[in-house]
Amino acid sequence: xxxxxHLFSLKDGDPANPPLVILHGLFGSGTNWRSIARAFSGDxxxxxxxxxxxxxxxxxxxxxxxxMAEDVAETLDREGIRLPVVLGHSMGGKTAxxxxxxxxxxxxxxxxxxxxxxxxxxDHDEFIAAMESVDLASVTRxxxxxxxxxxxxxxxxxxQFLLQNLVRRDGGFHWRINLPAIRRSMPALLGWNxxxxxxxxxxxxxxxxxxxxxxxxxxxxxHCYTRAKMTPxxxxxxxxxxxxxxxxxxxxxxxxx
Numbered sequence: 130x131x132x133x134x135h136l137f138s139l140k141d142g143d144p145a146n147p148p149l150v151i152l153h154g155l156f157g158s159g160t161n162w163r164s165i166a167r168a169f170s171g172d173x174x175x176x177x178x179x180x181x182x183x184x185x186x187x188x189x190x191x192x193x194x195x196x197m198a199e200d201v202a203e204t205l206d207r208e209g210i211r212l213p214v215v216l217g218h219s220m221g222g223k224t225a226x227x228x229x230x231x232x233x234x235x236x237x238x239x240x241x242x243x244x245x246x247x248x249x250x251x252d253h254d255e256f257i258a259a260m261e262s263v264d265l266a267s268v269t270r271x272x273x274x275x276x277x278x279x280x281x282x283x284x285x286x287x288x289q290f291l292l293q294n295l296v297r298r299d300g301g302f303h304w305r306i307n308l309p310a311i312r313r314s315m316p317a318l319l320g321w322n323x324x325x326x327x328x329x330x331x332x333x334x335x336x337x338x339x340x341x342x343x344x345x346x347x348x349x350x351x352h353c354y355t356r357a358k359m360t361p362x363x364x365x366x367x368x369x370x371x372x373x374x375x376x377x378x379x380x381x382x383x384x385x386x
Contacts, residue, residue: 131196133203137185139163139177142170147237148213149173150205152221155253155318156291156306158184165370168378172385173214178204180224182307189307192314194323198227202234214385216240218370219341220318230325230353239331240381243339243367245346246353248320255281257312260291260304268302271295324353331357332384334377336365358384 139159149169151162159177166175179186181200189196201224205213214237217225222244229239230246259281268274274295278288294306311318331354335342342361350357360380365373 131189131191133196133199134181134187134189135207136181136200136204137179138204138208139166141166141175141177142173144174146172146174148210149175150201150210150213150215151175151177152180152201152215152217152224153177153183154219154221155311156183156256156294157218157221158293160184161290161293162370165374165378168374169381172382176205176208176210176213180221182310184305188310190310190313192310193317194223194227194321195231197224198231198233201225201228205234211235212237214238214240216242216381217244218242219244219367223318223321226353227323229327229329229331230323232325232327236329238385239329240384241331241333242377243335243341243369245333245342246321246323246349247343247346249341250319251340252315252319254312254315256287256291257308260294260306261308265302265304268295271302274302326353326355328355332360332381333357334360334362334369334380334384336367336369336372337361337363338366339369341367360384 153161158179162177166177169175180197182188215225222241226246229236259278263274263277275288282288294304295302296305333350362369362373362376370377
């Protein structure tokens with residue numbers, strides 16, 4: 130078991146308001162959620178965390194949902210955040226579920242975006258391989274890296290998302306995401322072995338066109354979450370908060386009121 134990390138955080142809103150904590154997905158960071166955080170900042174004091182091996186948080190060899198949930202619990206405790214609403218997308222959603230099912234902290238409520246408490250069989254090796262294939266020594270502008278990524282990743286939106294992890298440092302470009310650790314940890318990130326039942330009030334919001342919400346996922350939610358509500362977002366896939374931000378915000382707001 131690894132020592133819990135104190136995670137990097139971005140804040141928005143009045144500290145006097147109730148706390149809302151946002152956990153990003155794989156290859157993401159808290160920065161990806163700034164527009165969503167801003168939308169909630171009138172009613173909440175929003176904290177967007179960078180999970181381990183992502184964004185500005187520390188790198189570590191270990192990466193599993195128990196360790197990641199412990200990081201979140203440690204960070205919230207050190208920052209004095211009590212009874213938060215925790216919202217997590219994809220990998221961040223699984224981290225949020227681990228936080229609830231392990232009972233590491235008491236949550237006001239839980240919002241899980243487009244993921245369920247089940248294992249998944251797909252992987253993201255193509256994205257990792259594409260990022261690792263970029264010859265960073267030859268990159269002098271961000272467009273150079275995008276051109277190299279385009280050999281393997283056709284979708285320009287995905288390229289731009291991944292390129293948010295490219296930073297200039299010490300006179301050159303570097304990935305701020307720990308690709309080797311993520312590759313090694315992929316079985317744990319795709320897997321799920323927690324079956325504890327929780328009475329945490331929970332919203333499972335998902336894209337109507339997403340492949341991540343399956344019959345087995347719904348059954349697992351029904352079993353593990355005794356106070357769960359499920360809300361589909363029309364015309365949205367896995368990236369529901371990007372594809373339909375207004376509908377996503379409205380669904381979460383309706384649940385939290």
